[in-house]
Amino acid sequence: MTASPIAVTGLGLVTAVGIGAEDSWRGVCAGRSAARRNPELEGLPVDISCTVPDFDATKRVGRRSTLVHDRFVQLTVTAAREAVADSGLDPKTWDGARVGVVIGCGLGGVSTWERQHRNLLGEGPGAVSALLIPMLVPNMVAGHLAMEFGATGPNFVTATACASGATAIGAALDLLRDDRCDVVITGGGEAGVSPLIVTGFAQMGALSRRLDEPGAASRPFDADRDGFVIGEGSGVLVLEREVDARARGAHIRARxxxxxxxxxxxxxxxxxxxxxxxxxxxxxxxxxxxxxxxxxxxxxxxxxxxxxxxxxxxxxxxxxxxxxxxxxxxxxxxxxxxxxxxxxxxxxxxxxxxxxxxxxxxxxxxxxxxxxxxxxxxxxxxxxxxxxxxxxxxxxxxxxxxxxxxx
Structure with a gap:
């Protein structure tokens, strides 16, 4: 273990109860479920989900975002921008070769995959976007963050299903302890609320069938629990060695x-x-x-x-x-x-x-x-x-x- 503890100096969140850490925290502490009937899932065995409200990628990420990013990247870029700003670090002045990006993602661009497959079946190969592959592969979320922040150090995505985000943070911790990086942008992002993915989970029996009461469907540890409600979002942390954070006068949220x-x-x-x-x-x-x-x-x-x-x-x-x-x-x-x-x-x-x-x-x-x-x-x-x-x-x-x- 490194002599210096590892500090969390930046934090960003995009969740079904808010865009931004402050709104997300307030919503989570209120303890009210964000689950709702989802019109995009109408006609499926399960049509409830927790989606990010009023997320406008054009405003949040950029005018070209809808052309080049799947939603999972859009959510993660938004959270990462908040986290880096919160850290007080300036990407224009840091040594990019000492900045790593490690992000967890289990699925990748499933919405892009489904949409482009429909184009192929309905209109033929000419209707398929030339950006299909870079929009759907999971590693692109780390690639886009590297381009966003000029981070040219270690850059990868972890995929351990629903443990992916935690695995990414663990890998980031190791990069700092091994002195391979001075700063790591880490966390996870997912946008898996799509008809095919929801149907797959429903067929497994993993989703709650409390369709007449969606706000009460997700009930962890309750005797009457019957499955989860699928959601989407992103959480991003900025990690650095505590000695470095204190030297620059950073606010340390936790270790x-x-x-x-x-x-x-x-x-x-x-x-x-x-x-x-x-x-x-x-x-x-x-x-x-x-x-x-x-x-x-x-x-x-x-x-x-x-x-x-x-x-x-x-x-x-x-x-x-x-x-x-x-x-x-x-x-x-x-x-x-x-x-x-x-x-x-x-x-x-x-x-x-x-x-x-x-x-x-x-x-x-x-x-x-x-x-x-x-x-x-x-x-x-x-x-x-x-x-x-x-x-x-x-x-x-x-x-x-x-x-x-x-x-």
């Missing part, structure tokens, strides 16, 4: 102290029912941070609102951390943003540490009696948070856990 990862090696989509892989990743992250399990004050849980995931996760958390940590799942508000989830939740965990406020878990009316955790619900909890964990898990049994500490 990122540890990262752990593991594989369940159990099933394509279902978690290990005992949460063994989660337990290994959590234990590794705490060891990396040199933190004892009893020191953890807060967990921003993966908490998807699916029966199997919530049960496995709660077993792992209970086994290692006990019941003292204040646990929340913000997916009840913003939905499950897939490859962006770990990054959005990491950003929200930073805000929890910084503000000593734990957001509530939306729609938790009847906590599953088999889930023996202190889950925050109804209203935010005011409590000093010195050590916080954000955990994320993905199809394929891929687990990623991050540890944050107060500055």
């Amino acid at each position: 990122i102290a540890g990262y752990g990862a593991s594989a369940d090696a159990h099933h394509m989509t279902a978690p290990d029912p005992e949460g063994a892989g989660i337990h290994r990743a959590l234990r590794a992250a705490l060891a990396d941070a040199d933190v004892a399990p009893g020191d953890v004050d807060h967990v921003n849980a993966h908490g998807t609102s699916t029966p199997l995931n919530d049960a496995a996760e709660s077993r792992a958390l209970r086994a290692l951390l006990g019941t003292e940590a204040a646990v929340t799942s913000t997916k009840g508000v913003v939905g499950h943003t897939l490859g962006a989830a770990g990054a959005i939740e990491a950003a929200l965990t930073v805000l929890t540490v910084e503000t000593s406020t734990v957001p509530p878990t939306a729609n938790l009316e009847n906590q599953d009696p088999d889930i023996d955790l202190d889950i925050v619900s109804k209203a935010p909890l005011d409590r000093r948070i010195d050590v916080a964990v954000s955990d994320s898990f993905g199809f394929g049994g891929q687990n990623a856990v991050l540890v944050f500490t107060s500055a």
Whole structure:
């Protein structure tokens, strides 16, 4: 581990409850779900989602954006611009070769893929955009951020399904510790609310069928949970060594102290029912941070609102951390943003540490009696948070856990 801790000096968010960190944080703390019936999903088995409201890419990103960017890139560029501005760093003066970009994305440009496939079937090859490939491949989000900020250091995308954003932040941490970079722009972005993707999840039985009450559909850890609500968004952090941040007088929101990862090696989509892989990743992250399990004050849980995931996760958390940590799942508000989830939740965990406020878990009316955790619900909890964990898990049994500490 590097002699200097790693600081979070910039933060940007785009979620279904707001464009910008301030609006997103306010919406998450209010604890009201953003889930709504989505006209673009009309006629599908499930037509509810959590989408970013009033997002105008032309105004937010640029006049040509709709021609060259898929929505997942637009959302991430918006969050990254906020994060870099928040950090106080000036891309015009930094050494771009020492600036890395690591972004998590599970799907890539699915809306572009669907739209251009319809063009091919309906009008023939001539109607397919020449920019189809660069608009849909996931790595382009990191490429566009490099061009945006003149970041010519390490540049890549991580794809570990719904753990992608957390995996990216863990990789960014390693780049700084190994002295390969001085600054890393990291996080995740996803825009997977498309008819094909939603249908695929519905066919698996992963989505909530509470169609007559969309605002109550995502209910992590509730006895009546029946699946997740798909969402979209982006979360981006700017990381740098604390000694560098303090030398330039930067505001340090929190420290990122540890990262752990593991594989369940159990099933394509279902978690290990005992949460063994989660337990290994959590234990590794705490060891990396040199933190004892009893020191953890807060967990921003993966908490998807699916029966199997919530049960496995709660077993792992209970086994290692006990019941003292204040646990929340913000997916009840913003939905499950897939490859962006770990990054959005990491950003929200930073805000929890910084503000000593734990957001509530939306729609938790009847906590599953088999889930023996202190889950925050109804209203935010005011409590000093010195050590916080954000955990994320993905199809394929891929687990990623991050540890944050107060500055």
